Amino acid sequence: MLLEIKDFSVSYGKNRVLNNINLSLPNAAVGLLGPNGAGKSTLIKAVLGLITPDSGSGRFLDFQLGSNDRRIRQYVGYMPESECLIPGFTAVRYVSYAAQLNGLPKREAFKRAHQVLYLVGLGEARYRDLSTYSTGMRQRLKLAQAIVHDPYLVFLDEPTNGLDPEGREEMLDLIRQIAEIEDRCIVLSSHLMRDVERCTDYIVIMDQAQIKCSGYLKDLCAGQADRFSLRVAGDVQKAAAILQEQGLKVGHVHKREPVFEVTLREGYRARDLFKHLGAAEIQIRQMKPRTFTVEEIYRKHVAIGGQDGSQE
Numbered sequence: 394m395l396l397e398i399k400d401f402s403v404s405y406g407k408n409r410v411l412n413n414i415n416l417s418l419p420n421a422a423v424g425l426l427g428p429n430g431a432g433k434s435t436l437i438k439a440v441l442g443l444i445t446p447d448s449g450s451g452r453f454l455d456f457q458l459g460s461n462d463r464r465i466r467q468y469v470g471y472m473p474e475s476e477c478l479i480p481g482f483t484a485v486r487y488v489s490y491a492a493q494l495n496g497l498p499k500r501e502a503f504k505r506a507h508q509v510l511y512l513v514g515l516g517e518a519r520y521r522d523l524s525t526y527s528t529g530m531r532q533r534l535k536l537a538q539a540i541v542h543d544p545y546l547v548f549l550d551e552p553t554n555g556l557d558p559e560g561r562e563e564m565l566d567l568i569r570q571i572a573e574i575e576d577r578c579i580v581l582s583s584h585l586m587r588d589v590e591r592c593t594d595y596i597v598i599m600d601q602a603q604i605k606c607s608g609y610l611k612d613l614c615a616g617q618a619d620r621f622s623l624r625v626a627g628d629v630q631k632a633a634a635i636l637q638e639q640g641l642k643v644g645h646v647h648k649r650e651p652v653f654e655v656t657l658r659e660g661y662r663a664r665d666l667f668k669h670l671g672a673a674e675i676q677i678r679q680m681k682p683r684t685f686t687v688e689e690i691y692r693k694h695v696a697i698g699g700q701d702g703s704q705e
C-alpha cells in the first residue's frame with residue numbers, strides 16, 4: 394500500500410472532524426466521496442502535513458506522516474479546492490515556482506512547467522498573466538502545479554468545481570489520463586458520484602468524521618448471487634405479482650420497459666423463475682446479475698437527510 398493511516402484524529406477546537414481514521418490506499422485512481430463537511434479536505438491536509446493530527450500515525454512511502462520531513466513534498470501533489478494563484482505571474486512562472494518549491498532545480502522546473510502546461514491544454518496561454526485566466530483555465534493551472542514534479546501521490550480537491558459541462562468532461566479526461574500512469578495514485582475528492590465513477594477504480598466513502606467504506610469498485614459493485622434483473626415478454630406487473638406470491642422480493646419495476654428486479658429466497662432456484670412465469674405464459678427474455686452503482690453504495694453508507702452527494 395502506498396499510504397497507510399492508523400487511528401488518525403483531527404479536531405478544530407472542540408469539533409472533532411476526523412475520528413480515529415484507519416485507511417490504506419493502493420496505487421490506483423481513488424475517489425474520495427462524502428457529503429459537505431464529512432472531513433475529506435481535512436484528511437487530505439492532514440496527510441500533506443498542513444494540519445497536525447491530535448493522535449494517530451501514518452506512513453507514505455518511507456516517510457512517517459507528521460515528521461515534518463520536507464522531502465515528502467517531492468512525492469506528493471495537491472490541487473486545492475480554494476483559489477491559490479498569484480496575480481501578476483504568468484502560468485510558466487507560477488508552475489515552475491511550484492516545481493521549485495517541490496524540490497526541482499530551476500532549469501528542470503522551467504522545462505517541466507512548459508511540458509505540463511501543454512499537457513493540460515494551456516500551452517498557448519502559458520505567457521499570459523494569470524489574472525486574465527477564466528475559471529476553466531485556473532482549474533487546469535491548479536492541476537498543472539499539482540503534477541509538475543511528477544509526484545507518486547496526487548490529491549485533487551473538487552477539480553471540476555465551477556466548470557461548464559464541456560470543461561468538466563475535458564478535466565475528467567485529463568485526470569483519467571494522469572491516473573493511468575503506472576505506479577501513481579490519484580485521489581479525487583468530490584461530492585459528484587459521476588466524476589468518481591468515471592475516473593477512479595477504488596473508492597473511499599466518508600461521513601461524519603469517519604471512513605464508512607473503502608475498496609475496489611469492481612468488488613463493491615459486484616452483484617449478489619441471488620439478485621437479478623429480469624426482462625420479460627408479457628405483462629410485467631403480472632410477472633412481478635406471481636413472483637411475490639412465491640415469497641420473492643420484487644422491486645425497481647421499470648416504468649416503460651418490461652424490466653424489474655428480483656431477489657431469490659432460500660430454497661428457490663433461478664430455474665424456478667422460468668417455471669412459474671412460463672406457467673403464466675410469460676417468457677424471460679433476459680436475466681442478468683444485478684450490480685450496484687456507486688450511488689447505491691454511497692446511499693448504503695451515508696445517512697440520507699444530509700447532502701446526498703448525487704446532485705450535479
Ligand SMILES: Nc1ncnc2c1ncn2[C@@H]1O[C@H](COP(=O)(O)OP(=O)(O)OP(=O)(O)O)[C@@H](O)[C@H]1O
Nearest residue numbers: 405410427428429430431432433434435436474584
Ligand atoms: N479551518 C477550520 N476551522 C474550523 N473548522 C473547520 C476548518 N476547516 C474545516 N472545518 C470544519 O471541519 C469539518 C470538515 O470539513 P472539511 O472541509 O474537511 O469537509 P469536506 O468533506 O472536505 O467538505 P466539502 O465537501 O464541503 O469541502 C466541517 O465541519 C468544517 O466546517
